[in-house]
Amino acid sequence: MLLExxxxxxxxxxxxxxxxxxxxxDRGEIVTLIGANGAGKTSxxxxxxxxxxxxxxxxxxxxxxxxxQSILKTEPHTLIQNKMMALVxxxxxxxxxxTVEENLKIAxxxxxxxxxxxxxxxEIEELVFELFxxxxxxxxxxxxxxxxxxxxxxxxxxxxxxxxxxxxxDEPSMGLxxxxxxxMFRALKQLNFVKRMTILVVxxxxxxxxxxxxRGYVLRNGEIIGGGSTADLALxxxxxxxxxxx
Ligand SMILES: Nc1ncnc2c1ncn2[C@@H]1O[C@H](COP(=O)(O)OP(=O)(O)OP(=O)(O)O)[C@@H](O)[C@H]1O
Ligand SMILES: [Mg+2]
Numbered sequence: 001m002l003l004e005x006x007x008x009x010x011x012x013x014x015x016x017x018x019x020x021x022x023x024x025x026d027r028g029e030i031v032t033l034i035g036a037n038g039a040g041k042t043s044x045x046x047x048x049x050x051x052x053x054x055x056x057x058x059x060x061x062x063x064x065x066x067x068x069q070s071i072l073k074t075e076p077h078t079l080i081q082n083k084m085m086a087l088v089x090x091x092x093x094x095x096x097x098x099t100v101e102e103n104l105k106i107a108x109x110x111x112x113x114x115x116x117x118x119x120x121x122x123e124i125e126e127l128v129f130e131l132f133x134x135x136x137x138x139x140x141x142x143x144x145x146x147x148x149x150x151x152x153x154x155x156x157x158x159x160x161x162x163x164x165x166x167x168x169x170d171e172p173s174m175g176l177x178x179x180x181x182x183x184m185f186r187a188l189k190q191l192n193f194v195k196r197m198t199i200l201v202v203x204x205x206x207x208x209x210x211x212x213x214x215r216g217y218v219l220r221n222g223e224i225i226g227g228g229s230t231a232d233l234a235l236x237x238x239x240x241x242x243x244x245x246x
Contacts, residue, residue, distance in 0.1 A: 001068070002027040002166060002198050003048070008062035010040075010047045017043040017057055019222045025166075030192050030199045032209040032230065034243055035219035041202035042090050044219070045168050048200075049087040050076045086164035090171055092151040093158075096144030100135055100154060103143055104128060107158035121161060128157040131187040149180035156184070160191070166198040167191075173205045185212050206243035210234045218243070 003025040010018040018040045025031045035041050046056045048064060050071065063070050066084055079085050094103050108121045129136035132153040138146060146154060152172060159167050172188070173181050185208065191197045203209035210216060210230040217227040218239060226236065233239050 001025075002029075002066065003200070004063075004065040004068075005044075005048070006063045006065065008044075008047060008064065009060045010043050010057045011060050012043075012057050016060070017222050018047070020062060021219070021222070021224045022062075023217050023224060023227065025198060025200050027198055028192070028196045029215060030189075030201070030213040032213035032216040033200070033202045033219050034204070034206040034209050034216060034233075034239075035202075036204065036243075038221075039219040040222040041204070041219060042170055043222075045087055045089075045170050045200075045202060048168060049085065050074065050079060051087070052076055080162055080164070083162065083164045085166045085168060086159040086162040088155050088159045088167065088169040088172065090174075092148070092155045094143040094146075094151055094154050097142060099140050099142055100146070101125070101139045103154055104157055104161050107161040108163070124161050124163060128160050131160075131190060132157060132183070134183075149176045149184075152176060152180075153184060153187075156188070165196075166200070169199070169201045171203055171205075172201065173203060173208050181208065188212070206239070210244075 001024055005021060005023050007020045007022055008018055009016060009020050021044065033041055033044060043057050047059055059072060064072055071079065104125050105121055108124065134150060135153055135157060138150065143151065143154060156172065172184055176184060188199060192199055201209060201213060210233055213230050216230045216233050217224050
C-alpha cells in the first residue's frame with residue numbers, strides 16, 4: 001500500500017469538510033475520487049499534500065499513512081524532497097511572467113539553491129516535452145501567453161519535475177477542450193504505464209475519471225459513499241443517476 005487514509009476528518013475553522021473518510025491507493029495504481037461541487041475533493045488533496053497554505057484545511061482526527069508511516073507530522077518540503085508526492089492544484093498554478101522552460105526548471109528542487117539545476121533537470125524536462133509536445137514548441141513562451149489547456153499541461157509538467165513517484169491532480173480536465181483533455185489523459189496514462197507512476201485524480205467529470213482510473217471512490221458531502229473498480233462504478237445505478245447523467 002502506498003497511501004492509506006484512515007478515518008480522516010478535516011476542517012476549515014469550525015466548518016468540517018471531511019467527516020471521517022478512508023481510502024487506499026496502491027503503488028502503480030490510478031485511483032479517482034469523484035464528487036460534485038463542494039463534496040470535499042480539493043479538501044482531501046490539500047490535506048494529503050500537507051501544504052502550509054493559509055487556505056489549507058486542518059486535519060482534526062484520523063491518519064494519513066505513506067508506506068505504512070504516518071505523515072501527519074511530516075513537513076511538506078520533506079515530502080517533496082523525498083519525491084513522495086506532488087500536487088497539481090485546482091486552477092493553474094504557473095508563473096505567468098516566466099517562460100515554459102523557466103516554469104519547469106524552478107519546479108524541480110524548489111528548496112535547493114546550491115545545485116546545478118541545468119544538469120539534473122534536463123532529463124525530466126525532456127520527458128515532459130515528450131509527453132506534451134506542444135510545450136516543447138512553446139518552451140521560450142511566457143506562461144501567461146499559453147492557452148488555458150497548455151497552462152494545465154505546464155502545471156502537470158511542473159509536478160513531474162519534482163521527480164515524485166506519486167502525483168495528485170485536482171480536476172485536470174477543468175476547462176479543457178475534448179482534444180486537449182484526451183492529450184492530457186493519454187500523457188498521464190503513459191506515465192503510469194511506462195514510469196509506474198501512481199496517480200490520484202479528483203474529478204467532477206465522472207465520465208472522464210471513470211474511464212481513466214482503474215479504481216474509484218464516490219465522495220458526497222464530505223463522506224465516501226461508495227467505491228470499487230471503475231468498471232463497476234460506471235454501471236452502478238446510483239452513480240449513473242447522480243454523476244453520469246442517468
Ligand atoms: N477555505 C475554506 N474555508 C471554509 N470552507 C471551505 C474552504 N474551502 C472549502 N470549504 C468548504 O469545504 C467543503 C468542501 O470543499 P472542496 O473545495 O473540498 O470541494 P470540491 O469537491 O473540491 O468542490 P469543487 O468541485 O467545487 O472544486 C465545501 O462545503 C466548501 O464550502
Ligand atoms: Mg475542488
